[in-house]
Amino acid sequence: MFKKLLVANRGEITIRVLRACRELGIPGVAVYSEADRGALHVRYADEAYCIGPAPALESYLNIPRIIEAAQRAGADAIHPGYGFLSENAAFAAACREAGITFVGPSPEAMRLLGDKVEARRVMRGADVPIAPGTDFIEDPAEAVRAAEEIGYPVLIKAAAGGGGRGIRVVNSRQELDQALETARQEALSAFGNAGVFVEKYLDRVRHVEVQFIADRHGTVVALGERDCSVQRRHQKLVEEAPSPAVTPEIRRRLCEAAARGARAAGYENAGTMEFLLDRDGNFYFLEVNTRLQVEHPVTELVTGVDLVVDQIRVAAGEPLGYTQDDVKMVGHAIECRIVAEDPYNNFLPSVGTITFVREPAGPGIRMESALFQGMEVSVYYDSMIAKLIAWGADRDQAIRRAHRALTEFKVLGVHTNIPFHLQLLEDERFRRGDVHTKFLEQEFRLERTLPTDGIDAAFIAAAVLAAERDRRGLQLQAGTNGTAPAAGWRAAGRVAQVRGGIQYRGMGWR
């Protein structure tokens, strides 16, 4: 086992990995930018080293500084978390060169799977279903032929893209030439690689992904699927396991495909194979995420596996210790990504100082966060500030618990998307499991209503506050971001309605 492990990341995922280290008895090392000196991940770690100024390019993406910190600390392993350098093959290679174990797949596997065209080729060879499409398109005429054959609409995708970036939808022949040219230029400027390919555009599909983990000794285990269809602009917001649309038979096929694909790619450590699932139960390979995912806890809650502990163990050369037959999914788990943004103002990122925080707890609730009173939510980093994960014996209970926990969650100082999550979990379509990747954008509208009984309570509260100020000079914090009194608000009788099985009365911490 490792003598010391450095986490090349920040925020909740760093604490997640440091917790695993502590449970394994491995000293944990944090790195931090100048903006993060007081951050929780720095305080949680046994050791901490500054790796540069606030901008990520100069710190959390700064490979030499991170390797240097690891060497100074005497760390023999680096966990990259997600984001930042986690899918950067050059970083994995730099670790190897420095004699440090990178907790993740080999640089070769990362490179192979990072190229979408190569990845499609490998998966096709491993008999993993892929969407109809092409290899690299060199000649525009080739694209025209392919599109005609596949049928419009089609996608033009950057070979080096990923996570929804570098994708254009083409609806007809007329749009094709222009789209192809633009896509190539964009791909070149964004990824340094002009390679593009054409793929069938699948509509009203679900995003379903399979978590897998592989050790050095030939064991590959698929840990069931997650459903991440609730997205806005390719940004996942809610993930759950199992998928409401996946039958045991589809699950078996998905898991087998993922395991075959991982073997074919020579994959070691944890990874995720993403698929699109259509209404007929057909699924198509999308891409492999060669790292730990944000949403890994939902898999942990239904399988009982500790993915981060297992990542570290297999990176150290230990055998996984369990096989596909040992994997049982029990109950249902759902994750809500809590993001610092203003749901009522076009989901604009919200920055500021957290002046108060109370996180949910109790039965079935797991929180992953690095929140504390006094924390700065800055422009420099991702705006996800916490993950709320709920487990229930069935999907309904998981949703009820998540909803209950959301009502307990209090964050002051920045706006959050908690109101969005509450309404989503109350939505009948979501509660039926009837969503697809465009559901949020096409079918869901955030309400701007205020509960009537809350209106009178707010009036009473304001009257008392006004009287206290006039009498005794009560002091309060100034409003965040100079929020304008929301003109669009209207009162609505949401009280005592029961919608989607969740009663509004009893919203508590009201």
Add this chain to the structure above:
Amino acid sequence: MFKKLLVANRGEITIRVLRACRELGIPGVAVYSEADRGALHVRYADEAYCIGPAPALESYLNIPRIIEAAQRAGADAIHPGYGFLSENAAFAAACREAGITFVGPSPEAMRLLGDKVEARRVMRGADVPIAPGTDFIEDPAEAVRAAEEIGYPVLIKAAAGGGGRGIRVVNSRQELDQALETARQEALSAFGNAGVFVEKYLDRVRHVEVQFIADRHGTVVALGERDCSVQRRHQKLVEEAPSPAVTPEIRRRLCEAAARGARAAGYENAGTMEFLLDRDGNFYFLEVNTRLQVEHPVTELVTGVDLVVDQIRVAAGEPLGYTQDDVKMVGHAIECRIVAEDPYNNFLPSVGTITFVREPAGPGIRMESALFQGMEVSVYYDSMIAKLIAWGADRDQAIRRAHRALTEFKVLGVHTNIPFHLQLLEDERFRRGDVHTKFLEQEFRLERTLPTDGIDAAFIAAAVLAAERDRRGLQLQAGTNGTAPAAGWRAAGRVAQVRGGIQYRGMGWR
């Protein structure tokens, strides 16, 4: 289902029940003493009513005021939590009389099982193993005969006692007469009932208890056992499920015995049958707790059942909805009761204002508490301030996670027994599962050592604080309770030792 539910309790258990209400869509009502106006359970509830002054006799034990609050709120159900009125048959009867459903067994079942001699009789009839002993002792000569037959040491127990109260150990004939007389007088003054009986004293046994739940439709399900052998003066401190000493065969016999006993007592709702388990796998009925237990979460974590939700559902007349065959125990759970007491000063209760609190979270951790910054820990109520519960795929992982979480837990303003829990979880005997009910008192000694590397950090911290004060007038809180600089402390090289599989380095939030 109920229209509204009142929780006749305070603290974490009230929030536990209110959370279940919110998940079920039932408005929840709190009651509070004048000392608890700002308490979390008051703020969590949809409605809250004051029921009297701080002393429990005048508030949380005040039956008329509680019934009155329920009527004012229009509550049609009352959950008693644990402690206070939870095993008070008169309270259950008062609820029934007021037309309010008591979430718990009938007053008749509570009375029957509250009388230890009666309970022994019922259990004997249901073929539940009981320790050798007598019925009521009227004549001292009878006690002498019984003790000779059973063999010393024996126990003299108050029929109306429970939870370890009203018990005397008698080692020889010489002590018997005096002990009998004293026991009777004590029983009369403590419980208003002089009835006593003689029972075999079992040494080096484990406390093992079976959780069961019964509905109105004849279904009784035993949810496996909990092991609560880690006790100090009959006060449980750590509970786990399953018991390290219980084999599947013993578990089957325990569960069958508990279910038979519950049926024989005409029991409805959740209850716990306590047993002593000897080293040969023999178990003996101790008593039935006719309420929700403090330690119910460990059962919830390994079975996936929500006991409080099920209590409410069966109290409303719903069928339980699952049977004995559906119950599967998955993994291992362990609970640490966090108590406001000074482990280094004879476990004296510690009172004061919580000036800072940070609760653990992350993988496998469930917190149940009502803690908040500014909370008063007062002399009026029980000194347990939180429960930390950890789940792991096996016992070792559950212990590692609990230990990791304990290192994260920070409470300022009162002393807590967190250092005790840390040392217990590091103890080799505990980690082997080799404990009994007298383990803490006879075999465990809390160390008063300070880690050496912490000493230099503390010196540096103090030097910097002194310089900051001299330069800039740094202000700090004054020490709690005027704690005297502990003379008994000594430095010890605990760093980097590995004991009981847990490494000290990486103690974090160090």
Add this chain to the structure above:
Amino acid sequence: MAVTYQLQIGEEKRTAEVQQDEDGRVRVRLDNRWYDVEVQRINGGEVFSLIVEGESWEFTAVDTPGGFEVIIGPHVYPVAVGGMKTARKAGGAAAGADGTWTLTAPMSGVVVDVYVSQGDQVEQGAVLMVLEAMKMNNELQAQKSGTVQTVHVTKGARVDRGAPLITVA
């Protein structure tokens, strides 16, 4: 002693009277109805507990120009308060005294695109420009219908939080 305020949330208006007797009991009248009220500030901090005739509410509050934002659970109630002797001065970058409205940068970032020019008519809710920050393109909307009076920035400009971007008259 009693004080009276004019309160407004969106379209809803109330006249409120607050009475406090010697032993600290508080009563609040909203229009014609009196409520027995108990308020407690928790630990001198951000959180208040309010019990209105048995109903338990937890709220936090912040100052806004001309009143308070009362935050109850996930909901923010913007309450305009008339009649307060010690109200925070109205004003600020957002709403000019002259009836203009200025879009200010909600965070530091780079102007990716500006969709309007001086003299354009815009509707409330229309996207005026795109600001890149936190690795995302953020569309900034008009909170007022009117005519674009000034465009303070150009495409590609780096702006700090709070910087004026576009003024609508």
Add this chain to the structure above:
Amino acid sequence: MAVTYQLQIGEEKRTAEVQQDEDGRVRVRLDNRWYDVEVQRINGGEVFSLIVEGESWEFTAVDTPGGFEVIIGPHVYPVAVGGMKTARKAGGAAAGADGTWTLTAPMSGVVVDVYVSQGDQVEQGAVLMVLEAMKMNNELQAQKSGTVQTVHVTKGARVDRGAPLITVA
């Protein structure tokens, strides 16, 4: 600028020197060894983050007579500080300036039993009396060996928190 203190935890003693240069860099010497130190108070609150040459420590601290209690994880380090200009006055009920020690009530409660009388010799750790509070009988121990000088209370008495109970000389 540098200041020097004499520090003690139990048997362990150090001489500490604290240096701060213009750009805020802090160095601390413990006896003969210098450490590069970074301290940050989190949000002006209870918690400090300390990094000593890469080792990360989180601590909280409270004032005690003659020094600080530094709390790191579950451990309380009572640090006596000599040489501080602005030390909190020594004294308090617990440790008399005259070398006596007085047991004070750690909480309000009822005296259930007193095991010692004036003139008794007691060892450190001996149980002196039993106080009932929080539904429990609490045994109170001597924190000093010596002779019982005064017993301030009798069996059955109700005592408030902080009340003197027994003085040992």
